[in-house]
Amino acid sequence: MASTQHALLSPAELAYLHAALSLTPPIRPDGRSPAQFRPLVAETGILPGTNGSARICFADGTEAIVGVKAEVERTRGGYEGEIVEGGGAEEVVTDVNDEEKKGESDWVEMTVEIPGLRDDDATTAFLGAMISEALLADGGFSRRLWINRRFHWKLYLDILLISPPLSYPLPLLSLTTHLALLATRLPRLKSEGDEDPFFDDDWAAARYLYPRNKKDGKTTARPPVTLLVMAVGNNIIFDPAKEELAVADVALAVSIGEDATTAATATGDDASLMMDVDSTTAAAAITSARNLRLLSIRTIDPPSRLTPSGVPNATNTAYGAATTQKQPEARTAEAEAVEGVWRAPRGGAKPLVMAALVHKVLEKGGIADEVLDALHAVDLG
Amino acid sequence: MASSSSIALPGQLLGPASKFQPGPGTHIHQSNLYSSLLGVVHISQPAKAPGPTKRLTKITPAPAPAELPTVSVSRSGVSEKREVLPEVGNTVLCRVIRITPRQAVVAILICGDTVLHAEWQGLIRVQDVRATEKDKVKIYESFRPGDIVRAEVISLGDQANFYLSTARNELGVLLATSEAGNNMFPVNWKEYQDPETGVSEPRKVARPY
Amino acid sequence: MTDRRRINGPVGATIPLVFEDVEDYEQVATKAARSRAPNAVRKMYLKTGVTPSASGSAYLEIETSGKGGVSGLKLSCTVYGPRSLPRSSPFSPHIILSTHVKYAPFATKQRRGYLRDPAERDLGSHLEAALRGAIIADRWPKSGVDIIVSIIEGDQDRETSKTQGDEAWDIMNALSGCITVASAALADAGIDCVDTVAGGVAALVRDTADSSPSIVVDPIPSEHEKILASCCVAYLPTRNEVTNLWYKGDLPASDMELYTKLVEKGIQASTNANRVLLECLGETVN
Numbered sequence: 001m002a003s004t005q006h007a008l009l010s011p012a013e014l015a016y017l018h019a020a021l022s023l024t025p026p027i028r029p030d031g032r033s034p035a036q037f038r039p040l041v042a043e044t045g046i047l048p049g050t051n052g053s054a055r056i057c058f059a060d061g062t063e064a065i066v067g068v069k070a071e072v073e074r075t076r077g078g079y080e081g082e083i084v085e086g087g088g089a090e091e092v093v094t095d096v097n098d099e100e101k102k103g104e105s106d107w108v109e110m111t112v113e114i115p116g117l118r119d120d121d122a123t124t125a126f127l128g129a130m131i132s133e134a135l136l137a138d139g140g141f142s143r144r145l146w147i148n149r150r151f152h153w154k155l156y157l158d159i160l161l162i163s164p165p166l167s168y169p170l171p172l173l174s175l176t177t178h179l180a181l182l183a184t185r186l187p188r189l190k191s192e193g194d195e196d197p198f199f200d201d202d203w204a205a206a207r208y209l210y211p212r213n214k215k216d217g218k219t220t221a222r223p224p225v226t227l228l229v230m231a232v233g234n235n236i237i238f239d240p241a242k243e244e245l246a247v248a249d250v251a252l253a254v255s256i257g258e259d260a261t262t263a264a265t266a267t268g269d270d271a272s273l274m275m276d277v278d279s280t281t282a283a284a285a286i287t288s289a290r291n292l293r294l295l296s297i298r299t300i301d302p303p304s305r306l307t308p309s310g311v312p313n314a315t316n317t318a319y320g321a322a323t324t325q326k327q328p329e330a331r332t333a334e335a336e337a338v339e340g341v342w343r344a345p346r347g348g349a350k351p352l353v354m355a356a357l358v359h360k361v362l363e364k365g366g367i368a369d370e371v372l373d374a375l376h377a378v379d380l381g
Numbered sequence: 382m383a384s385s386s387s388i389a390l391p392g393q394l395l396g397p398a399s400k401f402q403p404g405p406g407t408h409i410h411q412s413n414l415y416s417s418l419l420g421v422v423h424i425s426q427p428a429k430a431p432g433p434t435k436r437l438t439k440i441t442p443a444p445a446p447a448e449l450p451t452v453s454v455s456r457s458g459v460s461e462k463r464e465v466l467p468e469v470g471n472t473v474l475c476r477v478i479r480i481t482p483r484q485a486v487v488a489i490l491i492c493g494d495t496v497l498h499a500e501w502q503g504l505i506r507v508q509d510v511r512a513t514e515k516d517k518v519k520i521y522e523s524f525r526p527g528d529i530v531r532a533e534v535i536s537l538g539d540q541a542n543f544y545l546s547t548a549r550n551e552l553g554v555l556l557a558t559s560e561a562g563n564n565m566f567p568v569n570w571k572e573y574q575d576p577e578t579g580v581s582e583p584r585k586v587a588r589p590y
Numbered sequence: 591m592t593d594r595r596r597i598n599g600p601v602g603a604t605i606p607l608v609f610e611d612v613e614d615y616e617q618v619a620t621k622a623a624r625s626r627a628p629n630a631v632r633k634m635y636l637k638t639g640v641t642p643s644a645s646g647s648a649y650l651e652i653e654t655s656g657k658g659g660v661s662g663l664k665l666s667c668t669v670y671g672p673r674s675l676p677r678s679s680p681f682s683p684h685i686i687l688s689t690h691v692k693y694a695p696f697a698t699k700q701r702r703g704y705l706r707d708p709a710e711r712d713l714g715s716h717l718e719a720a721l722r723g724a725i726i727a728d729r730w731p732k733s734g735v736d737i738i739v740s741i742i743e744g745d746q747d748r749e750t751s752k753t754q755g756d757e758a759w760d761i762m763n764a765l766s767g768c769i770t771v772a773s774a775a776l777a778d779a780g781i782d783c784v785d786t787v788a789g790g791v792a793a794l795v796r797d798t799a800d801s802s803p804s805i806v807v808d809p810i811p812s813e814h815e816k817i818l819a820s821c822c823v824a825y826l827p828t829r830n831e832v833t834n835l836w837y838k839g840d841l842p843a844s845d846m847e848l849y850t851k852l853v854e855k856g857i858q859a860s861t862n863a864n865r866v867l868l869e870c871l872g873e874t875v876n
Binding site (some may be wrong): 123128256257292293295298308309345349352364 | 647682683684697707708709711714715716718719722723724727728741758784785819820825826827829830831832834835837838839840841842843844846849850853854861864
């Protein structure tokens, strides 16, 4: 869990950080605004041996590589009888409508590797489950892996964190996976219908897993992105660093996707048609056309719950508090919270706070829009 | 000592923090006292409260200037199995496991009057064995493996051990076995004697009550 | 790679033919309906102190949906501790929680192995997050507590085909049960908690292909045509706080109302479970 990586901060430092982040506007230790992300360097297609790959390097030195490998696999439960040539009833259906293309979640296998953590560590399992959960949320992704009724692609996503986890690695891993999937290409299918698949050798002819627009080379649909959001006091802070997460009241991982169908119409003819009518409404239409989907939300156990609490002066014997107890080390009594003295938070978060966090991510022109816009700008090569 | 008693569930409101002092098994949330255990509520009046309540002292509250009744929730009567954590100031009974020239390693068996189920390890360092002539103390002249010792907790210690002290007259070895394997009886403040062989062995002897 | 240590079957194996019984098929089709009101949760049975050797324990059973052959959820939770940490672990000013959730090998339609798979580990970390918010960790410095939940019977309909039910949704019900039963066992073990935490599930479902989606609490996935979204909430009723929220599904982001309602219903389901929990704890004392 998040709690396994402690930021080594004293109670006084924690109290100071908490107070600074609770101000309006909050003052973050690295001077970012509440919704500002850390700068990052991203590139795709770095590994020629894979079907798709990406690398992202954050400014703080954390770096992740994702490689995507695809294999053809026989579909379980699909009919495996021979297709008899000219066999009366067994007619080979060539056009399968989209409804029939049904994917299964075990067509995608995801492994996360974080240096210094065991493979069976809870953090690794949690991160892997979170990223694959978002990917498979609507069943739309595994449908892309459908070849015919007998065969499908099996996708292996290997996520490697190269640096030690200096901050909670979820946003980094999610973004890298996002880019790797955008860059993923599968060989062009030459065979037809349900016969054994046979592919084009020409890599240049390979199709993108997420098809792109001919005109601008941008994709229409996009894989999901997971964002890390936290709340301190009344403030909502995005992309928290490790130190900020150490004083979080609540932290959420929110996965969002982009609906393909409406985005396509917006970039297509509809938008230009609207342009003639009124440019302002058209601009509004384009921004609203990004049809965001809420795919998954998980509560991250904030490490703040495992931070050491401070001792207020009133009960600190070193500051002349009533020394009725002989031992200065005796357990601190249960007492009211004192202003400026750090206390590890207890309990959970109010439902309203959680709703506000999610709302902040999803609102029009909100963070989700911004992040997706930024990802659009990444050159996919 | 309990002026009234009733059952409390975790999260149950016990009263405002301005009227009561929080005792063991309670916590404060937004100026109110809530129960944090499933158990019986005790409200003890301040006149009697400062006494040695060694029953289930998870938290010993520092008496506030205004003497308020202490409200606590205890597990006694609810479940036979109750676990307590040895705490600074508690008197514990322990068995010596092994000795080195610098320290004696003990297993804490009883804390206050509660038998512990879990194994907590304690450490009596050579400087904590007795109050006087600390520099002349030798561990092997004070404890032997297998002895039952009454000691006081002086620190939560490091990750593995609680630090204990026997630097008081009533603290020290209570039961000892001789090298011949017989139970011995104390003869003076630093010796136990074997009733059969008549050989005496050095120990840090606890004063009998 | 071929397995040379065992005697293998013939290479060109065929799948036995399965004839679909028309009558049975119809029966299955009619079965798949929810008989409860959308706001009603299933009845549950909770008892603490079932494992004498453990510091605290509890057993939870959720009623079957009233049809034969459908297993309810059966969970058993044991809590060991607080006890001293192993020598190798560093000093901790707090209690160290370790949660293990394990499906019994026979709990689900498909047999599970003895080793915990990633899904079970994931359940364990969800449970840990839910409980960590509820316990008062600094009451027990340098001690650890092990919380072990065994799912004796998963909430799965044996009658439905493998393709119909999706295990991904069943896991939400399992988690909410785990949270409730672990909370009871923690109270039984005498570990300080700020409140009693209980789990609740709500889902946005579509019953027939062309009907409008509706929100139900405590859903049984096999009773619905399609589950669009589902959320599991761990809720502290007296503090009005959520310690763990797990949402999964596909909702338009423009419709925040739907999401808010879903969470509200989850909280409602959790409050219902909490009532059972409090009654059970009250019985333990008397």
